Amino acid sequence: MIEDMKAEDIVGEYKETILQLYGSIARVVLYTEIETPYPDGKLIVSTTSPEGIITHVNRSFVEMSGYSADELIGSPHSILRHPDMPSVAFKDLWDTLARGEKWQGYVKNLRKDGGYYWVKATVIPNIRNGRLVSYTSVRRKPSRSKVEECCKLYPTLF
Amino acid sequence: MVAQTMTLHFTVSPDFSPDYIPGWYIFNTWFQRHTGEAIHLEMYDHFSSQRAAIQEDKIDMIYANPFDAAMLVREKGFAPLVRAKDVADEAIIAVNINSPVEDVADLVPGVRVASTDDPDVRLMGMILLEPGDLDGNNIESVTVDNYILLAKHLLKGDADVGIFLAEAFDGLSTVIKRQLKILVRSQIGVVHHALMVGPALRERRDELQQLLVDMDQDEKGRGVLASLGYSAWQRVDDEEMEFMIDLMDTLNT
Numbered sequence: 001m002i003e004d005m006k007a008e009d010i011v012g013e014y015k016e017t018i019l020q021l022y023g024s025i026a027r028v029v030l031y032t033e034i035e036t037p038y039p040d041g042k043l044i045v046s047t048t049s050p051e052g053i054i055t056h057v058n059r060s061f062v063e064m065s066g067y068s069a070d071e072l073i074g075s076p077h078s079i080l081r082h083p084d085m086p087s088v089a090f091k092d093l094w095d096t097l098a099r100g101e102k103w104q105g106y107v108k109n110l111r112k113d114g115g116y117y118w119v120k121a122t123v124i125p126n127i128r129n130g131r132l133v134s135y136t137s138v139r140r141k142p143s144r145s146k147v148e149e150c151c152k153l154y155p156t157l158f
Numbered sequence: 159m160v161a162q163t164m165t166l167h168f169t170v171s172p173d174f175s176p177d178y179i180p181g182w183y184i185f186n187t188w189f190q191r192h193t194g195e196a197i198h199l200e201m202y203d204h205f206s207s208q209r210a211a212i213q214e215d216k217i218d219m220i221y222a223n224p225f226d227a228a229m230l231v232r233e234k235g236f237a238p239l240v241r242a243k244d245v246a247d248e249a250i251i252a253v254n255i256n257s258p259v260e261d262v263a264d265l266v267p268g269v270r271v272a273s274t275d276d277p278d279v280r281l282m283g284m285i286l287l288e289p290g291d292l293d294g295n296n297i298e299s300v301t302v303d304n305y306i307l308l309a310k311h312l313l314k315g316d317a318d319v320g321i322f323l324a325e326a327f328d329g330l331s332t333v334i335k336r337q338l339k340i341l342v343r344s345q346i347g348v349v350h351h352a353l354m355v356g357p358a359l360r361e362r363r364d365e366l367q368q369l370l371v372d373m374d375q376d377e378k379g380r381g382v383l384a385s386l387g388y389s390a391w392q393r394v395d396d397e398e399m400e401f402m403i404d405l406m407d408t409l410n411t
Binding site: 040041042043045047058060102104120122123124126128136137138140141142143144145146 | 291401405409
């Protein structure tokens, strides 16, 4: 399940909005303008079920998202969805994966404390014995120039 | 004991440290003694010649680079046995100590990037260069035979940036390391070499895994492991290997 964000978890001044997530879930989201830089040399790795429920996270995921592993596992991956991300980006992600292909893109993720971090994300379908069993998502440090391009492009996609 | 008539072929990823060549021969002797198999250890100088041997089905057991794991599992029917305990492949990006570059983001297209032909380290290194908007299309690649030559290229100014296996960088002499500057060190943790068996040994997989996992339980076994620079083996199951293959696949995109 995915819970609304709580004011006591937020660091700094925040705005509030309601995000419509996949599966008719409405989530109250609180967000700030505080960026956490992507750590050098690390990868954020997670695995989800075919339905997008998180089943595995690595330590970097826990550190960057601000959630504990227990909070992440069992939650939809959209727990990281930031209101500045256009839904068309995620539609492209799911359409690409549905074709059995890899998806790659630049994503602004929402932290538990309301802050954000940018990633270059690659998601691949995990096929075992010809059957889709899960998805693996690997995030790495994006270049600043790509992030700046996305900061200009994404607001035009709403 | 059943007499063995067929000689099997074992090989080691060519990126192993030269210090451990005798260790692999000692390991092969130990392995033959404990399994009753006749196994010839064949060392290749380059990944290309080793891959050609794999394609021709000349290899039955391999200590494999993670980059080759997908091909071994999916095309050649190999299965993982074990990995070295607490050992992971990591990459370092370094420059000459006198270079004005302090961050990967300071690097510019056209930069000369030196690496060996070690495929997983090069892949990880290129990912570490991405925050500087660098990729295979806008760098000048310089390939060298080993990590000592790579360091020399940086010291002599024959390359601007080097991609090192972290373990190899850490093993350079203090004098050389003092003349180099690390820009970034990967902390991936889940990319590792693995000892794998092909179809000829697959039926004995469980037994071989147990034999290797127990290797550090007696003094002789520990001595053989030490000659490879390892403390113990740990089991690699199919799902762990599939996960690493998927991970390498995402990095290779």
